[in-house]
Amino acid sequence: MRVLSKATVYGLRALVYMASERERTGYVSIGEISERLNISFHFLTKTFQTLTQHGILESYRGPNGGVALTKPADQLFLTDIVHVLEGVDFFDKCLLGLPGCGTFAPCPVHDFWKAAKEAMKNEFDNTSLAELGEKVTDDRFRLVA
Amino acid sequence: MRVLSKATVYGLRALVYMASERERTGYVSIGEISERLNISFHFLTKTFQTLTQHGILESYRGPNGGVALTKPADQLFLTDIVHVLEGVDFFDKCLLGLPGCGTFAPCPVHDFWKAAKEAMKNEFDNTSLAELGEKVTDDRFRLVA
DNA sequence: TAGTTTTGGGACAAAATTGTCTTAAATATA
DNA sequence: TATATTTAAGACAATTTTGTCCCAAAACTA
Ligand code: SF4
Ligand code: SF4
Numbered sequence: 001m002r003v004l005s006k007a008t009v010y011g012l013r014a015l016v017y018m019a020s021e022r023e024r025t026g027y028v029s030i031g032e033i034s035e036r037l038n039i040s041f042h043f044l045t046k047t048f049q050t051l052t053q054h055g056i057l058e059s060y061r062g063p064n065g066g067v068a069l070t071k072p073a074d075q076l077f078l079t080d081i082v083h084v085l086e087g088v089d090f091f092d093k094c095l096l097g098l099p100g101c102g103t104f105a106p107c108p109v110h111d112f113w114k115a116a117k118e119a120m121k122n123e124f125d126n127t128s129l130a131e132l133g134e135k136v137t138d139d140r141f142r143l144v145a
Numbered sequence: 146m147r148v149l150s151k152a153t154v155y156g157l158r159a160l161v162y163m164a165s166e167r168e169r170t171g172y173v174s175i176g177e178i179s180e181r182l183n184i185s186f187h188f189l190t191k192t193f194q195t196l197t198q199h200g201i202l203e204s205y206r207g208p209n210g211g212v213a214l215t216k217p218a219d220q221l222f223l224t225d226i227v228h229v230l231e232g233v234d235f236f237d238k239c240l241l242g243l244p245g246c247g248t249f250a251p252c253p254v255h256d257f258w259k260a261a262k263e264a265m266k267n268e269f270d271n272t273s274l275a276e277l278g279e280k281v282t283d284d285r286f287r288l289v290a
Numbered sequence: 291t292a293g294t295t296t297t298g299g300g301a302c303a304a305a306a307t308t309g310t311c312t313t314a315a316a317t318a319t320a
Numbered sequence: 321t322a323t324a325t326t327t328a329a330g331a332c333a334a335t336t337t338t339g340t341c342c343c344a345a346a347a348c349t350a
Contacts, residue, residue, distance in 0.1 A: 001235050001265065002148070003147070005308090029327090059328085060316090061317055095154075097154045109161075109272075109277055151338060174297090176296080185339060190299095193297085194299080197297090204296090206295080206298085206346040207296055208294070208295045209296090
């Protein structure tokens with residue numbers, strides 16, 4: 001049950017890492033993040049560019065530059081990130097890939113799929129980066145490929 | 146929020162179609178299904194081969210041949226199909242793609258992801274092809290690309 | 291037996307995703 | 321100014337997924 005693309009997965013891991021560094025001020029370099037999380041630097045950079053363009057991150061070039069969250073981590077929710085990286089229709093897709101979700105003419109699986117999507121969206125809506133960052137207590141999250 | 150591969154989506158649509166043809170006996174040809182559901186014949190054939198090899202379908206060649214469900218549709222559940230087409234670890238995957246899911250040392254998003262997966266699995270466990278087939282009442286399901 | 295229908299299986303092509311690399315632009319520091 | 325650091329942007333390659341095609345095998349019909 002794979003829900004997120006790799007690009008989103010990497011982006012999320014990186015954002016959670018940033019949120020976990022509560023005490024730090026200023027920018028965090030993408031190089032540091034990619035090294036600590038063992039993520040391809042260039043791949044992550046592209047994802048971060050998207051996040052920057054959409055106002056999740058702000059970036060700064062040059063020595064001591066890097067990226068920073070544009071808002072406090074407790075005001076950034078998973079839904080915000082996913083909407084940028086996967087599209088705003090992320091929670092509107094049909095399980096069977098049919099176009100034009102059916103408030104009218106629902107397809108056979110609609111009943112349970114709609115409920116499942118809503119539950120998922122509810123979780124994403126209410127989970128902030130801060131909440132996730134707080135749970136980064138051991139090294140496992142940082143070290144795994 | 147895309148959960149299933151195209152191969153699985155097509156396979157499922159086709160199985161639901163078969164289940165919806167309650168009155169029919171004997172084999173249904175893949176050609177008929179692919180035509181009615183507007184699915185690539187060869188692509189669907191490969192998916193059906195997998196299902197046949199894993200005991201979801203039985204097939205028969207030659208005129209009036211085709212495929213048939215090996216069990217009554219009310220005894221085939223979404224989980225059965227998904228386990229074959231997506232792998233038995235379908236409901237065991239991490240949201241962040243980390244290996245070795247953590248009953249121990251859970252990663253930051255574990256709490257809510259575990260609940261979401263269980264809810265989803267519960268739905269799949271309890272939804273049979275018969276149940277879905279019964280809901281195929283209009284033409285929408287059959288005709289859409 | 292010959293010809294037709296249908297699944298089986300594999301080669302192959304196209305497209306999407308993932309990953310790598312190079313160069314440019316911005317910024318800091320000496 | 322020259323050099324080092326860091327993000328921006330896009331070309332390019334590798335891999336996976338998706339889709340197409342061809343031919344063989346099985347079964348029926350005449
Ligand atoms: S009615 Fe619901 S389940 Fe059916 S196609 Fe639309 S979104 Fe998907
Ligand atoms: S503990 Fe849960 S969220 Fe963390 S890696 Fe394992 S399955 Fe994923």
